[in-house]
Amino acid sequence: xxxxxxxxxxxxxxxxxxxxxxxxxxxxxxxxxxxxxxxxxxxxxxxxxxxxxxxxxxxxxxxxxxxxxxxxxxxxxxxxxxxxxxxxxxxxxxxxxxxxxxxxxxxxxxxxxxxxxxxxxxxxxxxxxxxxxxxxxxxxxxxxxxxxxxxxxxxxxxxxxxxxxxxxxxxxxxxxxxxxxxxxxxxxxxxxxxxxxxxxxxxxxxxxxxxxxxxxxxxxxxxxxxxxxxxxxxxxxxxxxxxxxxxxxxxxxxxxxxxxxxxxxxxxxxxxxxxxxxxxxxxxxxxxxxxxxxxxxxxxxxxxxxxxxxxxxxxxxxxxxxxxxxxxxxxxxxxxxxxxxxxxxxxxxxxxxxxxxxxxxxxxxxxxxxxxxxxxxxxxxxxxxxxxxxxxxxxxxxxxxxxxxxxxxxxxxxxxxxxxxxxxxxxxxxxxxxxxxxxxxxxxxxxxxxxxxxxxxxxxxxxxxxxxxxxxxxxxxxxxxxxxxxxxxxxxxxxxxxxxxxxxxxxxxxxxxxxxxxx
Amino acid sequence: xxxxxxxxxxxxxxxxxxxxxxxxxxxxxxxxxxxxxxxxxxxxxxxxxxxxxxxxxxxxxxxxxxxxxxxxxxxxxxxxxxxxxxxxxxxxxxxxxxxxxxxxxxxxxxxxxxxxxxxxxxxxxxxxxxxxxxxxxxxxxxxxxxxxxxxxxxxxxxxxxxxxxxxxxxxxxxxxxxxxxxxxxxxxxxxxxxxxxxxxxxxxxxxxxxxxxxxxxxxxxxxxxxxxxxxxxxxxxxxxxxxxxxxxxxxxxxxxxxxxxxxxxxxxxxxxxxxxxxxxxxxxxxxxxxxxxxxxxxxxxxxxxxxxxxxxxxxxxxxxxxxxxxxxxxxxxxxxxxxxxxxxxxxxxxxxxxxxxxxxxxxxxxxxxxxxxxxxxxxxxxxxxxxxxxxxxxxxxxxxxxxxxxxxxxxxxxxxxxxxxxxxxxxxxxxxx
Ligand SMILES: Cc1cc2nc3c(=O)[nH]c(=O)nc-3n(C[C@H](O)[C@H](O)[C@H](O)COP(=O)(O)O)c2cc1C
Ligand code: SF4
Ligand code: SF4
Ligand code: FES
Numbered sequence: 001x002x003x004x005x006x007x008x009x010x011x012x013x014x015x016x017x018x019x020x021x022x023x024x025x026x027x028x029x030x031x032x033x034x035x036x037x038x039x040x041x042x043x044x045x046x047x048x049x050x051x052x053x054x055x056x057x058x059x060x061x062x063x064x065x066x067x068x069x070x071x072x073x074x075x076x077x078x079x080x081x082x083x084x085x086x087x088x089x090x091x092x093x094x095x096x097x098x099x100x101x102x103x104x105x106x107x108x109x110x111x112x113x114x115x116x117x118x119x120x121x122x123x124x125x126x127x128x129x130x131x132x133x134x135x136x137x138x139x140x141x142x143x144x145x146x147x148x149x150x151x152x153x154x155x156x157x158x159x160x161x162x163x164x165x166x167x168x169x170x171x172x173x174x175x176x177x178x179x180x181x182x183x184x185x186x187x188x189x190x191x192x193x194x195x196x197x198x199x200x201x202x203x204x205x206x207x208x209x210x211x212x213x214x215x216x217x218x219x220x221x222x223x224x225x226x227x228x229x230x231x232x233x234x235x236x237x238x239x240x241x242x243x244x245x246x247x248x249x250x251x252x253x254x255x256x257x258x259x260x261x262x263x264x265x266x267x268x269x270x271x272x273x274x275x276x277x278x279x280x281x282x283x284x285x286x287x288x289x290x291x292x293x294x295x296x297x298x299x300x301x302x303x304x305x306x307x308x309x310x311x312x313x314x315x316x317x318x319x320x321x322x323x324x325x326x327x328x329x330x331x332x333x334x335x336x337x338x339x340x341x342x343x344x345x346x347x348x349x350x351x352x353x354x355x356x357x358x359x360x361x362x363x364x365x366x367x368x369x370x371x372x373x374x375x376x377x378x379x380x381x382x383x384x385x386x387x388x389x390x391x392x393x394x395x396x397x398x399x400x401x402x403x404x405x406x407x408x409x410x411x412x413x414x415x416x417x418x419x420x421x422x423x424x425x426x427x428x429x430x431x432x433x434x435x436x437x438x439x440x441x442x443x444x445x446x447x448x449x450x451x452x453x454x455x456x457x458x459x460x461x462x463x464x465x466x467x468x469x470x471x472x473x474x475x476x477x478x479x480x481x482x483x484x485x486x487x488x489x490x491x492x493x494x495x496x497x498x499x500x501x502x503x504x505x506x507x508x509x510x511x512x513x514x515x516x517x518x519x
Numbered sequence: 520x521x522x523x524x525x526x527x528x529x530x531x532x533x534x535x536x537x538x539x540x541x542x543x544x545x546x547x548x549x550x551x552x553x554x555x556x557x558x559x560x561x562x563x564x565x566x567x568x569x570x571x572x573x574x575x576x577x578x579x580x581x582x583x584x585x586x587x588x589x590x591x592x593x594x595x596x597x598x599x600x601x602x603x604x605x606x607x608x609x610x611x612x613x614x615x616x617x618x619x620x621x622x623x624x625x626x627x628x629x630x631x632x633x634x635x636x637x638x639x640x641x642x643x644x645x646x647x648x649x650x651x652x653x654x655x656x657x658x659x660x661x662x663x664x665x666x667x668x669x670x671x672x673x674x675x676x677x678x679x680x681x682x683x684x685x686x687x688x689x690x691x692x693x694x695x696x697x698x699x700x701x702x703x704x705x706x707x708x709x710x711x712x713x714x715x716x717x718x719x720x721x722x723x724x725x726x727x728x729x730x731x732x733x734x735x736x737x738x739x740x741x742x743x744x745x746x747x748x749x750x751x752x753x754x755x756x757x758x759x760x761x762x763x764x765x766x767x768x769x770x771x772x773x774x775x776x777x778x779x780x781x782x783x784x785x786x787x788x789x790x791x792x793x794x795x796x797x798x799x800x801x802x803x804x805x806x807x808x809x810x811x812x813x814x815x816x817x818x819x820x821x822x823x824x825x826x827x828x829x830x831x832x833x834x835x836x837x838x839x840x841x842x843x844x845x846x847x848x849x850x851x852x853x854x855x856x857x858x859x860x861x862x863x864x865x866x867x868x869x870x871x872x873x874x875x876x877x878x879x880x881x882x883x884x885x886x887x888x889x890x891x892x893x894x895x896x897x898x899x900x901x902x903x904x905x906x907x908x909x910x911x912x913x914x915x916x917x918x919x920x921x922x923x924x925x926x927x928x929x930x931x932x933x934x935x936x937x938x939x940x941x942x943x944x945x946x947x948x949x950x951x952x
Contacts, residue, residue, distance in 0.1 A: 043708050044862045046903050057902040063708055085899025089868035122892055125875035149861060168703060168861070171686070173871045175861035 002068040007075055013066055020048055020061035024517040028074050031083065031112050033090075033198045034150035035062035037516055038255050039159055045090075045150050047112065049082045050074045058082050080116065087117035093128040093173055095145040103200030105213040109148065128173045136177070137165075137185030139205050139259055140193060144176040147201035153177060153193040160256065161351065163187040177201070188353060191259045195245060196519075206263060207243050219460035220247060222447050224315060224359040224440055225261030228352050229449035232257060234265070234441055239461040241268045241441050248519070251453055255519060258353050268439045271422045274465035277434035285466065285476065292433045293480030295415050296332070299391040306335035309380060309389040312368075313396030314342040314358035317445025317457070319490055320470035321360070321367045322497045324395060327474040330483045337389065339380040340364060340371060344400030354450050358398070363448035366501040377402035384409025391415035395437075395470060397424025419473055435477075437470050438463035444490050445469075446506050454506040524736045524756050525729065526772040528617040535651045537658035540619040546664055548739040552627045553672045555738070557588065560631040564734075566742030568754025570775075572609075573599050573690075573727030574803060574831045575907075576820040578752075580742075585714040586632045587722050595723040596628055596637035597699065597713075598731055601683055601690035603642055605804035605854060607834040609758040610728035612770045614641065614648035617732070618655035622678065624731035626664055627738055629676040632724060637678040639728075640695050643685035652680045687858035691906050692725040694860060705862045706906035729758055750776030753819035753830075760834035761787040764794040764841075776822070780814040783837060794839035798922070802831020804851055805911035807918035808844075828918070843938040844923040845930050848916050849877035855912035866909035869900040873912060880927060883935035890927055894920060 003012045006019075006026040013022045018041070020030045033045035041062040049058035053071040058079065073079060090109065098104040130144030154166040154177065165185050169178040179185055185193065194202045213235075221234035223244060230253035233245040244265045246257040276288035283291070299308060310328045312321060328336050343357035365371050375383070377399045383389050384406065392413055397420045399406050410416050410430040418424065418431035421439045428434055440447075442463040448454050463469070468476075471493060475485045487493050498505050528534035528543060540546070552560070565580030586594065598621065602610040613621055625637050641649050656678055659665045667675050681699055683689050689698040693707035696718050717723020733755060737745045746754035753775040759782055762768045766788030773782060779801060783789060790796050796811045801818070807828040809816070816826035823830045838847075852874035861867045876893050879885050897913040904910070920927060929937055 042862070043905060044864070046864050049903060060708075082899065082903055085896075085903070086864050088896075089864045089872070089899065092868045092872045123872060123875075125872075125879065128871065148864070149867065170861075171688075171703070172856060172859040172861040173867050175867070 002066045002070075004066050004068065004070040004072060006072045015066070017066050018062055019050055019052070019059065019064050019066060019070075019072055020517055022066050023050070023061060023072070023074050029518060030061045030074050031108075031116065032062055032517070033108055033148060034152060035517070036152050036155075036196055036255075036519060039152060039155045039196075042151055042155070045148065046086050047083060049079060049086070051076045051079050083112075083116045084119075087113055088119070088122070090148050091117075091121060092123050093145070094148070095127070097146070101146065101200035102203045102208055102210075102213070103146075103197075107200060108198035130174070130176055135205075136179060136202070137190050139190050139263075140185050141203050141205055141208065142177060143201050143203070146199050147177055148199055149175055149177075150198060152196040152198065153202055156189075156193055156196050157185070157187065160192070161187045161189050166193075188258050188260070188349065189256055189351070191262050192246065192256050195255070204243070211237055211242055216242060217460070219441070219458050221440065221457045221460065222359065222455045223257055223261040223264065224447070225258065225264045225357065226346075226354040227356040227359060227361055227450040228253065228354045229359050229447050229453070229455055230257035230261055230352060231455065232262075234460050236441065236460050239464070241265045241460065248516075252449060252451070252455070253352055256352060258351075260353075267422070268441050271424075272464050272467070273418075273420055273423045273428065273434055273436040274467070275436060276466060277428065277431065279432055280429070285468070288433060288435065289476040289480040292417055292435065292477050295433065296391060296393065296417065296477070297481055299415050300332060303390045304335060305333040306337060307388070307390035308332050309337045309339055309383060309392040309394075311339040311341050311380060311392065311394035311396075312364060312374075313398065314340060314356075314361040314364050315396050315398055316360060316364075316470055317440065317443070318360060318363035318367055318448060318454075318497060319445045319493045320395070320474075321364050322493055322500075323471035323474040323485065323487075325367055326485055327478050330485070331474075331478040331481045332393070337383065338368075338374045339376065339383075340374050341377045341380070341394065341396055341399050343398045356450070359449070360447045362450060362452060363446070366448060367497065369501070377406055381405035381409055384413065387412070389413055391417070393417040394419065394427075396420050397422045397427050419470060421467065435473050436465065436467040437473060438467045442467065443469040446494070456506045521756075521774070523772055525613070525620075525732060525758050526770070528620070529612065529770075534616060535618050535655060537619060537655065537662060540617075545619050546623055546662075548735050549623065549626065549664070549670060552735075552738045553630055553670060553674070555631075557631055557633070560627075560738065563737060563742040567733075567737045567745035568742075568749060568752055569730065569733055569737060569745060570753055570820055570830075571727055572729035572733075572757060572832065573692075574604065574805075576830055579726065579730055582714065582726070583628075583632060583724065585712070586724055587715070588633075590633050593636070593719075593721045594632065594634045595718045595721055596625060596632075596634040597692075597695065597718060597723055597725045598625060598637065598639040598728055599690060599692060599695060599725055600639050600641040600645070600648070600728045601687075601695060602645070602728070603685075603687040603690050603858075604832055604834075605851070606762060606800060606836040607760060607803045607832040608762075609760045609770050609832065609834055611645050611648050612758065613728050613732050614639075614645065615651055618648075618651045619659065620732045620735065621652070621728055622655055622659050622664065624734040625678055626659075626669060626674075626676060627734050628724065628726070628731060630669075630672070630674050634724065635675055635677070637676065638681050638699055638718070639678065640681045640683055640689070640699055642690075643683045649680055649682050656680065686860075687854075688860045688906075688908060691908060694906065695725065696723065703860070705860045706908070708905055748774040750817060750819050750822070752821060757818075757833050759786070759818070760832075761837070762834070763799070763837035764791050764839040765789065765837050766791055773818075776817045776819050778815050778817055779809075779835060782818070782835065783814070787837070790837065790839060794841075796837060797840045797842055798838050798844070800836045800838075800915070801826075801828050802833055802835070804836075804854065805907075805914060806831045807914050808922060810922060829914075841939065843881070843936055844919045844926050845877065845881045846936065846938070848919040849874060849881045851915055852877050852912060855908065859908060863905045863909070865900040866904045866912075869896055869909065870912050872896060873900075873916065877916070880930045881936055883930060883933070885927075885931040887931055889931065890920065890924070
């Protein structure tokens, strides 16, 4: 393996490593715009120029590869001058409209300007004007004046999605990103172009003008849009989630996530079940737990546990499902009819999108030791129509195509307990007891994805209104029924759960062999 | 009068037709070339000291030696006929007046290096050249100089004319390759060089029109003979395009190493009446400007470098005392700005900014800081770009400021251009031309 010296530090890296990556190994960040670790290197921005002793010209670190014995400087005066020049060139025609730009605060150009240029503009002439608000796709808006023509977005559409909608049109400082005639930037991952855009040239129509990003708090989480479980930054403001951004995990989603998943954050804020409800009237946890317990106990006493349909949710965390299992076994008892609801399967692709639109069916399978014999929502509807159930206790409100039939069937049961984060429309009306649950933004927990990767979601903010994590609700109701479930902390549940199931414990964070250069 | 090679047919009526070309002895050297193997041909090319005529002056024999020898990979010939450098107009003469010479050179090159497909990438504006080449290629196919099993020697070689969309940057060999592949003409990073990864990612030889047109002579008379018509490391006659305020602008053939003075006086007919030589650009607009004191410099890559400029395409622009150097540099900046592909930051943004500042100085709106700004700015471009286009602006502008700094300062100080109104001048010239 070649050994080279970077700013006096000796490093040994694989043949074929670029100078930029080798510098990261040596502990030096080389500023870059066009380079992205997941994309090819066109070496067009020239921000990453470094000095190699003996070479007449500076070299783009993102392109040139290491040689044995190379002596590289990434912080020499010559390099700094070149960086400053490149930044000044980029700003020659840049509108510098940071005050109204959504990227401000997380913009590479801003950051690098302060780090490497920080001088007043010497450009006196009129700037080149370009398109300011160009709807390049249904979810993305393009601003030609802010674009630094790094081609990251174009390469994303060529190399990651393979859809190739984008190209550069015109040339020189008139060049702009455009779609090919008759096309829109409308692939399933189009909002990733907003992430890869180092500046505010591509903005999300959903997030545009909503919030200055420095007001957001970011929590590590997982998207619940499908069983892939793409890792995300869940960005929130005053206990409201305002956007998802993909979080790098080479084992799951790399740097990406799909648009549907990204926009699924809205469900965290909408249609929430806020308070415990007893027969349509607001109640307190104190009264509701007792009411739910006595109603449920009455049904079991009268008709036996087999008259109770217990519906678990593949949207729930493994911890919640573990408590659901304990609840079903102890509080309801042997013979209980198990069902699993959830969103219906949808489209899938080769990249990230998986057909199962629920994040934790694999977790449910592990917790329940397989789901054989556990009926789906349409089996639930069948059982309801056949009059087999006297009571239904249901987690979550996702019922897919069987929704109508289930809703109709629920009209006739003696007891319907709904334990969910959402009102679920008619479901709340049908519920005799409604128990408000926390979303995955409001609690800690784990999901198991389709490839058996166990992933943690962190709590971003406290539960909305009266909501509680499902596992706590189960403990409350079970307790009121005289079954004390012995947990105080999530960790205790996890210890028991990992013992009981074959589920591997979650890895703390995604690790990599070598430090990766920044995106 | 010396014997003519490259321009031998320029005065012959309809030499662009195959029968006339053959009467003049055209294609008669093909059997001789086909009797030589790759090594022998490359050895002759090296001996000839032929330097690439596209501007960079890379030794042609050496470049040919870089081409991989395996016979099972597809390899391409690309003739760079994009001739777009301001002041350069020699390749079009070959294509318009003697297209079969170029085709014959292509066939020999293909034979030498085992190339099966060739493209002549012609600047879109050169419509006559394109038509002449197309007809000539058709004639050559009919006579069996192109196509399957050329002259029964087992060479399969197809040759196509590709009309460029007319962008200067497509003359840069990798921009050309991108253009040929149907993509925007944006130069590629090097390495890899085209000899390894070229058109359609296959090994590709890129040579200028005049370079390839010299091949039949070199193989006919031998490399040493070619080298003898030149100076050290610069072999053979070449075509010099002379323009500017001279009596007889045009394309002339003369040996390598001829002095600029001799070209000006013997071929160009000297400066026009009333014109004194103020400066000249020896090899196209991207070369540094030289003063009359350099008139005795020899036309060769090393000799002109010593004189502080470069040989470039060998097309010389002579300028008299009426030429405003500020306006000239602004005009050049305009050109390089307009033609920048826009890929890399320093060239995309720097050329336009340089143009704006130079134009402001020319218009009498410059400030005393502007000269330092320009120099600082072009230093930020120099050497920091993907292709040499950026430097093509830096080198001349730097030379104008260095050699005519006073003129720039006068513009700033007097807040106007001290030269007669250029608009009026250009109009009168047009009318008298
Ligand atoms: C901006 C730019 C424009 C160029 N334009 C031309 C051109 O029009 N014709 C040409 O033959 N070479 C041109 N070149 C040089 C080519 O890149 C290449 O060096 C040449 O075609 C090689 O052929 P040769 O070795 O026969 O000279 C240009 C180079 C640059 C950087
Ligand atoms: S829109 Fe953004 S990502 Fe695309 S080329 Fe412009 S700056 Fe780069
Ligand atoms: S130097 Fe200019 S022409 Fe060459 S690649 Fe960069 S932007 Fe394009
Ligand atoms: S040139 Fe290397 S990061 Fe853009």
